[in-house]
Structure formats: C-alpha cells, structure tokens
Amino acid sequence: MNSPSLDRLCIHSITTKPWSLYEAVPRYAAVGVKGITVWRQALEGRDPRGAGAxxxxxxxxxxxxxxxxxxxxxxxxxxxxxxxxxRRCIDEAAALGAPLIVLVCGAVPGQSLDESRRQITEGIAAVLPHAAAAGVKLAIEPLHPMYAADRSAVNTMAQARAMCTALNSPWVGIAVDVYHVWWDPDLEAEIKLAGRNGTLAAFHVCDWVFPFADMLNDRGLMGEGCIDIRTIRGWVEAAGFTGFNEVEIFSNRLWQTDQTDFLLRIKQAYLNCT
Known part of the structure; x- marks a missing residue:
C-alpha cells in the first residue's frame, strides 16, 4: 500500500499542546501540513471567526x-x-468555518451504560436541528472501553452505527480513531458498513504504546506502538473515505519535547507508518 499523501495530512491542535493556535498554524503550514482540527480550548478568549480567517x-x-x-x-x-x-459548540464551529464537530459522548460513573447511551442519543437528537441549520455535521467517536465509566458509553463502531441508524440524519456520522477501535474484531466489517451507509465522517491516527504511563495522555507517535495503522487506513479508503488523515496525539512525554522537532517527526511518521 502506498504512503499517504501529504495533501491529506491534518494535525489536531492538541497534538502540539504547548503551542497556541496562532503559533501552531504557521508552523504546520511551513512543513506542508494541509489541515487542522481545532480544539475548543485553543479558541478560549478568541474570536472564532478571526481564528478561522x-x-x-x-x-x-x-x-x-x-x-x-x-x-x-x-x-x-x-x-x-x-x-x-x-449548541454553543455548533455556533463556534459555524463561526470558525469547521464543517464537523467530533463528539466525545460522555458517561456517568455508576449509571448504566444503556441509560447513558439512551441519553446520548436523546442529546444528539436535541441538537441536530441546530447543527443542520448551521451546516455542521456531528461525528460520534467511539472510545476505547477503558473510558466507558466516565468519558464515553459509546465504545464500538457497532454502537455508534446503532445511534446513527436511530437518529437517521445526514448530519450525523462516525469518527474512526485507531487508538480506540484497533482491537475490535469486527472493525473491518464495521468500516465497510459505515462507508456503505455514508456515515464515515473522520479518521484519526496515533499509536498504542505498551506499557503506557497514563490512561489518557500517553499515546504514541505512529510507528511507536502496536496498531496496524496502514491496514486500517486501507479499510477506510476501500470504504470510500477520501477525507483527511488526522494526527491526534495526547502525550505528556511528547509535549515535553521540542515541538518543532516533534512536528518534523510527526510528518515523517505519517509518511512511513500511516
């Protein structure tokens, strides 16, 4: 399989967390990055329209x-x-010029997963008219089961697909993050179904290092861990996805390194391992 095109390289602003948005953007552009996913904290105290421009x-x-x-x-x-x-998030996305919002759907410790999933579906349904009016799509991101207690009760592609089916809207899709779904024995089949259903909305890459030092903030640069990213990218592209390959890395270890050097390492790892 061929290396991915740099024209499809996107980096999440959180990946180079020590940089402000206004530091990251020119640096990304200078090394040939073509896309950015903006994290909301990068917009705090700033005008999203100005940031988008x-x-x-x-x-x-x-x-x-x-x-x-x-x-x-x-x-x-x-x-x-x-x-x-x-709804405020949707307004920010529209002002910024972002066509998509990634949803980390949430969970409540001690509340049943079924109840949390019901509330997630109801919550998305409640904001869908606002999203459609703003022209902003919502992408449900299944999170690894280790986050089921408090970060997301949506833990598999199949669960996300069930929500998309229940909501039955062109404004809802699925964000596939290899960190969260690489372990799923049904992943290839679910990606095919998402492509067939028109719900394959985003594709995120990083790597799973073992052992990790932190459940949330010890993701690896592509090639540092055990995820077969290239195979999964092949499944996503075979399903018809033509969007960006989004590098999303939370790492206390990597945030402590020189971010200019880290950015060059991201680009090389993207070409070599994605």
Missing part, C-alpha cells in the same frame, strides 16, 4: 472542531446544560 490565510483547511458531547448526566437540569453547551 487566520487559519485559511495560511492555506490550511479547517477539518473539524473538537470536541462536543458529554450528554449523560444524573439530572434533567444537567442534561439540558449539556445540550445548551453543544
């Missing part, structure tokens, strides 16, 4: 805004707060 002026495509979600809660009042926050 700055990004486009540097020749980068805005791939998505990350993240919405966290719909489940123990009380109706808190669930309404989550819905309102997701």
């Amino acid at each position: 700055f990004i486009r002026d540097h020749g980068l495509s805005i791939v998505s805004l990350c993240r919405g979600g966290f719909f489940p809660a123990l009380t109706p009042a808190d669930r309404l707060k989550a819905i309102d926050e997701n």
Whole structure:
C-alpha cells in the first residue's frame, strides 16, 4: 500500500499542546501540513471567526472542531446544560468555518451504560436541528472501553452505527480513531458498513504504546506502538473515505519535547507508518 499523501495530512491542535493556535498554524503550514482540527480550548478568549480567517490565510483547511458531547448526566437540569453547551459548540464551529464537530459522548460513573447511551442519543437528537441549520455535521467517536465509566458509553463502531441508524440524519456520522477501535474484531466489517451507509465522517491516527504511563495522555507517535495503522487506513479508503488523515496525539512525554522537532517527526511518521 502506498504512503499517504501529504495533501491529506491534518494535525489536531492538541497534538502540539504547548503551542497556541496562532503559533501552531504557521508552523504546520511551513512543513506542508494541509489541515487542522481545532480544539475548543485553543479558541478560549478568541474570536472564532478571526481564528478561522487566520487559519485559511495560511492555506490550511479547517477539518473539524473538537470536541462536543458529554450528554449523560444524573439530572434533567444537567442534561439540558449539556445540550445548551453543544449548541454553543455548533455556533463556534459555524463561526470558525469547521464543517464537523467530533463528539466525545460522555458517561456517568455508576449509571448504566444503556441509560447513558439512551441519553446520548436523546442529546444528539436535541441538537441536530441546530447543527443542520448551521451546516455542521456531528461525528460520534467511539472510545476505547477503558473510558466507558466516565468519558464515553459509546465504545464500538457497532454502537455508534446503532445511534446513527436511530437518529437517521445526514448530519450525523462516525469518527474512526485507531487508538480506540484497533482491537475490535469486527472493525473491518464495521468500516465497510459505515462507508456503505455514508456515515464515515473522520479518521484519526496515533499509536498504542505498551506499557503506557497514563490512561489518557500517553499515546504514541505512529510507528511507536502496536496498531496496524496502514491496514486500517486501507479499510477506510476501500470504504470510500477520501477525507483527511488526522494526527491526534495526547502525550505528556511528547509535549515535553521540542515541538518543532516533534512536528518534523510527526510528518515523517505519517509518511512511513500511516
């Protein structure tokens, strides 16, 4: 299989966390990166319209805004707060010029996963009219089961597919992150189904290192771990996906390194291992 095209390389702003958005954008552009997914904290205190213009002026495509979600809660009042926050997220995405929001759907420790999934589906349904009116698509991202207690009750592609089927909207899809789904024995079949159903909305890459030092913030650069990223990319492309390959790495270890050098390592790993 051929190396991926640099024209499809996107980096999440969180990947180079020590840099502000206004530091990261020109540096990404200078090494040939073509897309960026903006994390909401990078926009805090900034005008999203101005940020969007700055990004486009540097020749980068805005791939998505990350993240919405966290719909489940123990009380109706808190669930309404989550819905309102997701509407604000949609407004930010529209102002920024992002066509997609990635949803980390949420979970409540001690609440049944079935109940959390019901609340997630209801929460997405509640904000869908707002998303459609804004022209912003919502991508459900299944998270690895180790996050099922508190970060997401959506842990497999099949569960995300069931939600897409229930919601039955062209404004809902699935974000495939290899870190979260590489272990799934049904992954190839589910990617094919997502392609057939038109719900394959985003593709994220990094690597799984073992042993890891932190459950959340010790992801690896592509090629450092055990994920067969290239094979999964092949499945995604065979299913008809033509969007960006998005590098999304949370790593205390890598954030402590020189970010200019790290950016060059990302580019090389992307070409060699993705």
